[in-house]
Amino acid sequence: MNKIVEIKNMTKKYFTKKALDNLSLEIDAGKIVGILGPNGSGKTTLIKILTGLLRQTEGEVFIDKHKVGVYTKSIVSYLPDRNFLYKWMRIEDAGQLFKDFYPDFDEQKFAELLAFMKLEKNMKIDTLSKGMMEKLNLSLVLARNAKLYILDEPIAGVDPVARDQILDAIINNYHENSSMLITTHLVRDMENILEEVVFLKEGKIVLTGDTETLRAEKGKQIDDIYKEVFASEEE
Amino acid sequence: MEFDSHLPIYMQIMHVIKNRIVSGQLRGGDKLPSVRDLAKEFKVNPNTIQRCYQELERENLVFTQRGLGTFVTEDLEAIKTLKTKMAHELTQNFIEQMKKLGFAPQEIIKIISDRINRRHDDE
Numbered sequence: 001m002n003k004i005v006e007i008k009n010m011t012k013k014y015f016t017k018k019a020l021d022n023l024s025l026e027i028d029a030g031k032i033v034g035i036l037g038p039n040g041s042g043k044t045t046l047i048k049i050l051t052g053l054l055r056q057t058e059g060e061v062f063i064d065k066h067k068v069g070v071y072t073k074s075i076v077s078y079l080p081d082r083n084f085l086y087k088w089m090r091i092e093d094a095g096q097l098f099k100d101f102y103p104d105f106d107e108q109k110f111a112e113l114l115a116f117m118k119l120e121k122n123m124k125i126d127t128l129s130k131g132m133m134e135k136l137n138l139s140l141v142l143a144r145n146a147k148l149y150i151l152d153e154p155i156a157g158v159d160p161v162a163r164d165q166i167l168d169a170i171i172n173n174y175h176e177n178s179s180m181l182i183t184t185h186l187v188r189d190m191e192n193i194l195e196e197v198v199f200l201k202e203g204k205i206v207l208t209g210d211t212e213t214l215r216a217e218k219g220k221q222i223d224d225i226y227k228e229v230f231a232s233e234e235e
Numbered sequence: 236m237e238f239d240s241h242l243p244i245y246m247q248i249m250h251v252i253k254n255r256i257v258s259g260q261l262r263g264g265d266k267l268p269s270v271r272d273l274a275k276e277f278k279v280n281p282n283t284i285q286r287c288y289q290e291l292e293r294e295n296l297v298f299t300q301r302g303l304g305t306f307v308t309e310d311l312e313a314i315k316t317l318k319t320k321m322a323h324e325l326t327q328n329f330i331e332q333m334k335k336l337g338f339a340p341q342e343i344i345k346i347i348s349d350r351i352n353r354r355h356d357d358e
Contacts, residue, residue, distance in 0.1 A: 030282070032280055164278070167278050168275050168278075171271065171274045171275050171278070172271065172275065174271075174274075174280075174281050192238065192244060192277070192278055192283070193278065193279060193280050194280065195280045195282050195283075212244060212283070215240065215242075215243055215244070216242075216243050219240070219241050220240055221238075221240040224240065
C-alpha cells in the first residue's frame with residue numbers, strides 16, 4: 001500500500017529535553033489516524049515537523065516519499081489549533097488568500113463546503129462565532145486537494161451541531177488516495193471516525209493500532225483505553 | 236447511535252442492517268446507501284462501513300454490482316433464514332438471562348405465554 005507518511009527513528013530535542021523520543025510511524029493512504037495524548041506529550045512538535053515548521057534532531061521523515069520541504073508543503077493541508085485569518089477579511093477574502101497560496105485549492109469544493117456549513121461568502125471574519133470560525137477554517141483546509149490533511153483539535157470548543165457538521169465534512173471529504181492525521185482530546189466524540197490511533201506519552205508511542213482491533217482486544221472504547229493509558233498523568 | 240463498547244463497530248452496524256432487512260425496511264433487491272452516506276449516518280470511518288458491507292456480502296445477504304452500488308439479496312429464502320437465525324439468537328439470550336435470574340424452563344414458558352395472552356386481550 002502507498003505510504004503517505006514514513007517516520008523512522010525520529011528524535012526532537014529542545015536543548016537537552018526530548019520532546020519526541022525515537023519515534024517511528026507509518027501512515028497508509030486512505031487512513032484517518034488519531035494522535036492521542038495529553039498536553040506536552042509531543043503532538044504539536046510532531047505536527048510542526050510534518051508541516052516543516054520545525055526540523056527533527058535525529059531520524060528521517062518522508063511525506064509521499066519526499067523529505068519535508070517545498071514539495072511536501074504543497075501537498076500537506078494543515079488546520080492549526082488557532083486562528084490564522086485577519087479580522088478585516090470576509091470569508092471570500094479568506095478563500096482568495098488560500099487560492100493565491102495553494103495551487104491545489106479547489107474553489108468549487110470550497111463553495112460546496114461553505115454551503116454545507118451554512119456559511120455565507122460575504123460574512124465578516126470578526127463577526128463569526130467560535131463554531132463558525134472552526135467550520136470556516138476546516139472548509140479552507142479541506143477544499144485543498146492535498147495528500148495529507150493535518151487537523152489539530154478540529155472540534156475543540158464547538159457545540160454539538162457544529163461538531164456533527166464537522167464530522168460529516170471530514171467523512172465527506174475522505175479520499176482513499178490521501179490521509180488524515182487528527183489530534184484530539186475529545187476522544188469519545190472522534191474515535192468512531194478514526195481507523196487507527198497512536199497514543200503518545202512523553203514523546204514516545206506507548207500504544208498504536210487499528211481502532212476496531214483495539215476495541216475488540218481490550219473490550220473497551222478507545223476513550224476508556226485513553227483514560228487507562230494516561231490515568232497517572234497530571235495535566 | 237450509541238455503540239456498545241464490547242463489539243467492533245462494523246459488527247454492530249451489520250446488525251442494524253440485518254434488522255432493516257428482516258423487518259422489511261430494506262427489501263430484496265433494494266439498493267443500500269453508499270458507503271459515504273452510511274458513514275455519515277453513523278458518524279464512523281468509511282472503511283468501517285466498507286468492512287461491514289464486505290462481511291454482509293460474505294454472508295450472502297448483499298451483493299455488489301460494479302459501479303452501481305450494493306444491493307440486498309434477492310434470495311428471499313436467505314432473508315427468511317436470517318430472520319429465523321435472529322429470532323433464535325434473541326430467544327437464546329432471553330432464556331440465558333432468565334436462567335441467571337433463577338427461573339426454571341417451565342416458569343419461563345409460563346411468563347412468556349401469560350405475557351403474549353395479556354397482549355392479545357389488550358388488542
